[in-house]
Amino acid sequence: MSERITFWYGCNVLRHGDIIHACMDVLRELGYEASAAGGPDFCCGSTKDSNGVAADGMAQRTVDRLNKRGASRVVAWCPSCHLQSAEFHEKAYEPKYDMQYFMELLYQRRAQLKPLLKHPVPMRVFIHRHIGFNDMVPVNDMAPEILSLIPGIEVVEDNYRGPGYMCAHLATVPAAMTRLIRETEARMRRGRADALVTLYHQCQRELVDLEAQGVTQVFNYMQLVARSMGLAYEDEYKAWKKSPEAAAASIDEPRMRKVGIQFFDKAIVPELLKKTPR
Amino acid sequence: MSEAEAPKSQPRPQLAHGVRDYLERERQRILATCTSCGKCSEVCPMTPYNENKGSADAKALAGGVLALLRTGKTDEASLGWVKACIRSGCCVPACPEDVNPKLMLRIGKMIATGGLGGEKLLPVKEDREYYARIRAFARLQLSDQEYKEWME
Numbered sequence: 001m002s003e004r005i006t007f008w009y010g011c012n013v014l015r016h017g018d019i020i021h022a023c024m025d026v027l028r029e030l031g032y033e034a035s036a037a038g039g040p041d042f043c044c045g046s047t048k049d050s051n052g053v054a055a056d057g058m059a060q061r062t063v064d065r066l067n068k069r070g071a072s073r074v075v076a077w078c079p080s081c082h083l084q085s086a087e088f089h090e091k092a093y094e095p096k097y098d099m100q101y102f103m104e105l106l107y108q109r110r111a112q113l114k115p116l117l118k119h120p121v122p123m124r125v126f127i128h129r130h131i132g133f134n135d136m137v138p139v140n141d142m143a144p145e146i147l148s149l150i151p152g153i154e155v156v157e158d159n160y161r162g163p164g165y166m167c168a169h170l171a172t173v174p175a176a177m178t179r180l181i182r183e184t185e186a187r188m189r190r191g192r193a194d195a196l197v198t199l200y201h202q203c204q205r206e207l208v209d210l211e212a213q214g215v216t217q218v219f220n221y222m223q224l225v226a227r228s229m230g231l232a233y234e235d236e237y238k239a240w241k242k243s244p245e246a247a248a249a250s251i252d253e254p255r256m257r258k259v260g261i262q263f264f265d266k267a268i269v270p271e272l273l274k275k276t277p278r
Numbered sequence: 279m280s281e282a283e284a285p286k287s288q289p290r291p292q293l294a295h296g297v298r299d300y301l302e303r304e305r306q307r308i309l310a311t312c313t314s315c316g317k318c319s320e321v322c323p324m325t326p327y328n329e330n331k332g333s334a335d336a337k338a339l340a341g342g343v344l345a346l347l348r349t350g351k352t353d354e355a356s357l358g359w360v361k362a363c364i365r366s367g368c369c370v371p372a373c374p375e376d377v378n379p380k381l382m383l384r385i386g387k388m389i390a391t392g393g394l395g396g397e398k399l400l401p402v403k404e405d406r407e408y409y410a411r412i413r414a415f416a417r418l419q420l421s422d423q424e425y426k427e428w429m430e
Contacts (some may be wrong), residue, residue, distance in 0.1 A: 009428075010359060011409075011412050012412060014412050014413075014415045014416040014419060014420070015412075015415045015419075016419075017405075017416075017418075017419025017420055018416075018419075020419075020420075032385050035427075036424070036427070036428040037428060038418055038428060038429065039412060039413065039426060039428070040409040040412055040413060041427075041429060041430060042429075043409075045297075047408070048393075049384070049387060049388045049393050050388070050391035050393040050402040051393055052297070052298050052301070052388060052393045052394045052395075053298075055297060055393070056296050056297040056298050059297050060296065060297075081378070083365075087381070088300065089297075091293065091294055091297070091300040092293060092294045092296050092297045092299065092300045093293070093296075094293065130366075131323065131366045131367065131368060132364075132365050132366045132367045133367075135370070135371075137369055138420060156371035159316070163323040163324055163366045164324075164364030164365060164366050165303060165364075165365055165366065169364035169365065170364055171364055172364070172366065173324065173327050175327055176324065176362075176364075187368060199299045236418070236419065237415075251418065255418055258417040258418070259414045259417050259418060263410070263414060264414070266407075267407045267410065267411050267414065271411070273293070
């Protein structure tokens with residue numbers, strides 16, 4: 001009998017529906033009965049440090065909602081959610097589940113994952129890594145092992161680790177972000193890398209513009225896992241970033257109606273136009 | 279999956295009465311434990327990006343963060359360090375007193391942005407469409423059924 005788990009994907013990864021769908025497919029293929037949970041109603045509260053009342057309320061609400069899902073294991077995609085849960089939720093509330101990070105689960109199940117990775121992805125990749133979070137889950141070592149299971153993938157050996165634990169925070173310090181990009185580009189050239197591979201959606205969001213700028217291809221590691229599994233999910237966010245002016249026109253009318261063209265133009269297009277500093 | 283692969287349940291210490299109570303307990307613990315030795319600041323990869331560092335040394339910066347935790351106020355150099363912190367966590371193993379400087383700076387940032395009450399010392403970027411934008415992306419990328427089952 002398969003184990004029931006809750007896949008807690010987070011909030012901002014909803015820009016990358018292809019990643020969420022790929023994770024769900026992998027979990028099913030590995031034999032889990034996965035139920036997905038995420039979005040603002042499952043927000044961990046990590047973005048509300050400037051409003052302690054709201055952050056506390058969100059923590060309590062989310063622990064309660066994940067408890068009600070009934071699974072004894074919650075598998076988190078987002079490093080911020082995972083950290084917030086370990087560093088705050090568990091200190092103040094009573095999760096009735098054990099929390100595990102998604103990449104850690106993949107790593108543990110790599111023997112079962114390997115036969116699913118049937119399609120070659122010929123590519124020499126540079127893994128974008130940070131200093132932080134690795135103390136909680138050793139993602140910097142797990143990621144190259146997982147990627148190396150994909151036929152055709154070569155991982156550039158490199159010891160560079162950016163400050164912080166993800167680029168969304170780093171982007172608030174532009175000088176540090178620019179330095180990280182320059183260092184990454186230089187090391188990719190030295191390593192003759194074909195593509196930059198991110199581990200978190202927060203980095204994918206900040207770095208995917210490098211592909212739009214013609215610097216390098218940019219993928220999240222799960223997009224390469226999905227490609228090797230033969231999953232055909234489209235990275236729409238990347239397509240929109242490459243052509244912000246044409247993004248609205250590429251979305252069919254029934255989907256756009258759910259969002260509203262005015263909101264899309266006002267709230268989403270400016271984000272798509274934002275450039276990664278170099 | 280084997281039992282060895284499943285995450286282990288650890289006995290949990292006594293729970294705080296909510297996150298704010300936990301933060302208050304930690305604030306007091308840090309104030310009682312930290313000696314302002316400055317090891318945390320010495321290893322921090324973000325100190326070069328502290329725009330207000332001036333001539334402040336590592337001990338002064340650590341002491342300034344403690345002052346922020348104690349009084350809700352501090353000097354510009356220490357505030358600059360709090361602002362630049364992006365949670366690398368290099369400070370945690372560097373601390374000889376088990377203070378958890380990463381949490382110390384995060385509590386400092388919460389205080390400085392008014393998150394725990396008191397005067398706002400650092401500006402907060404308001405993004406009133408933050409969650410609406412996330413819902414919009416979800417509407418675009420999830421099916422109606424997924425939206426209902428996964429988001430609500």
